[in-house]
Amino acid sequence: MVAQTIALFRFQLIGIVNRRLLVSLLMLLLLAFLGGRFVASLALIDSEAVALAAEADFLRYALVLMMIVGISAWIARDYESGQLERLLAMPLTRLHYLLALFAVMSVLAALLGAAAALPLLAVNAGAGLYWGMAMFLELLLAGQLAVLAILSLERLPQAILLALGLYLLSKLGPVIDLALRHSSRYFSDEAGFRIGQQLFTLIRSLLPGDAAFAQNNLLLMTQPDWATALFAQFTQTLIYLLFLQAVILADFYRKELGR
Amino acid sequence: MVRPIWSAARSERPWKELPTGLWLFLIAALLLQLGSQVWVHGATESRFRSIEAPHDADSYRALSLGSDRLWSYLLLIRLQLHDAQKGRFVSYRALDYGRLADWLLALQRMNPDSDYPAFLAARVYGQIDDPERARQMVEVIRRIFAQNPQRYWRRMTEAVLIAKYRAKDLPLALELADALYRQPKTVSLPRWARDMKLIVLDEMGEDEAALRLIGSLLNSGEITDPDEKRFLLDRMSKLQQELSNTRHLGSAPDVK
Numbered sequence: 001m002v003a004q005t006i007a008l009f010r011f012q013l014i015g016i017v018n019r020r021l022l023v024s025l026l027m028l029l030l031l032a033f034l035g036g037r038f039v040a041s042l043a044l045i046d047s048e049a050v051a052l053a054a055e056a057d058f059l060r061y062a063l064v065l066m067m068i069v070g071i072s073a074w075i076a077r078d079y080e081s082g083q084l085e086r087l088l089a090m091p092l093t094r095l096h097y098l099l100a101l102f103a104v105m106s107v108l109a110a111l112l113g114a115a116a117a118l119p120l121l122a123v124n125a126g127a128g129l130y131w132g133m134a135m136f137l138e139l140l141l142a143g144q145l146a147v148l149a150i151l152s153l154e155r156l157p158q159a160i161l162l163a164l165g166l167y168l169l170s171k172l173g174p175v176i177d178l179a180l181r182h183s184s185r186y187f188s189d190e191a192g193f194r195i196g197q198q199l200f201t202l203i204r205s206l207l208p209g210d211a212a213f214a215q216n217n218l219l220l221m222t223q224p225d226w227a228t229a230l231f232a233q234f235t236q237t238l239i240y241l242l243f244l245q246a247v248i249l250a251d252f253y254r255k256e257l258g259r
Numbered sequence: 260m261v262r263p264i265w266s267a268a269r270s271e272r273p274w275k276e277l278p279t280g281l282w283l284f285l286i287a288a289l290l291l292q293l294g295s296q297v298w299v300h301g302a303t304e305s306r307f308r309s310i311e312a313p314h315d316a317d318s319y320r321a322l323s324l325g326s327d328r329l330w331s332y333l334l335l336i337r338l339q340l341h342d343a344q345k346g347r348f349v350s351y352r353a354l355d356y357g358r359l360a361d362w363l364l365a366l367q368r369m370n371p372d373s374d375y376p377a378f379l380a381a382r383v384y385g386q387i388d389d390p391e392r393a394r395q396m397v398e399v400i401r402r403i404f405a406q407n408p409q410r411y412w413r414r415m416t417e418a419v420l421i422a423k424y425r426a427k428d429l430p431l432a433l434e435l436a437d438a439l440y441r442q443p444k445t446v447s448l449p450r451w452a453r454d455m456k457l458i459v460l461d462e463m464g465e466d467e468a469a470l471r472l473i474g475s476l477l478n479s480g481e482i483t484d485p486d487e488k489r490f491l492l493d494r495m496s497k498l499q500q501e502l503s504n505t506r507h508l509g510s511a512p513d514v515k
Contacts (some may be wrong), residue, residue: 053329174321216326
């Protein structure tokens, strides 16, 4: 099983890590650097720290988008070209395919995470290491959301929108809480409002928590606790990845792919 | 022979075959677009856009997607650039200082560890030659100082000078200096900061007092941010230049 998964991983890796990806990464890094310099030129104090945090956040969203689009497009291509069916006609199980996919995604997340850490490493090694590892975990999460979306929807635009929507909804939890808190003044007695509130609470508990994402705030703290934040993120990400993997496996096993 | 790329257009109908109604519609739509842009541009160019009231800090924090410290800085930079509109700088007198104070306090609540709001209040907006507006900035600094005296005592010493020389309010300056003096021993302050009353009661001019304060701040070793150090050194050299010019003019023999 291991040998088959590794063979599939090597085959798939060539398909996703290519020159176009590296050129896009370089362009993004250049854009982040220019944007950071612009912010630094405007800030009157703490200019370098603010510029680095701005570069880090820009790269975070750009790379998450890249991960979601890249993974979704790649699986969609496998579907359309019949590659998936050909692969599954070989002595490979669907679990092999998903494990190889996860391994490729990990390599891609590590590559993109390293790119996200580059601007910070040049200035602050601690911050750079933290951001690189935290981005690796966040990109894995985003990639896994993309896998779930494309395997269940089987259509590229809808899958990208769903994966992005789930990612943003996880991050917008505080906005939902705020909206509910403000609304509760007027509607707390209404049954419909209470049902809605419970529904949002349920949706939020099915999404990753705030700690599952790289903490940009740490980059602007004088004495950040990198290890605690990273440990909390690792734990939450691990639990959520397992949950996603279970959902993906269940969904994938139910699919008829000509077998 | 290379075929020109426009050769494909030969299969199209000539322009003169277009119906007159369509021509008129095209011209009218073009004029409407141009007119609307000229009108919008003209209407916004001449008018100064005042600062809108801030929302509460919790809303900004929620909308920042977890990067509230970064967003507090970016919003402060946006606020700081408000006096530059359409490529022109407007006087600070045109700014609504009430709203400015609300913004600074809201963004301070969003990122309580940041010195930026207090810095803007003391070094940028507090330097206005308008007693009422200067007093508003002093109030901002006083409220920020009350949250964390250990962190913001430096801004409070600056507020003392703003109250004396910009707000021209000696009782207020003495009140602020007294607040510094009355800090418990657990708040570690240099002696000169506790004795700000002496500077307030001294008869020295604004430039001399500012020079003395900047010198004390730089010598205290409390300023670690290179941007602020550069800012203070620049201000110090300007003040020294102004003082030496004043002294030079004062000692020059009268020309009869």
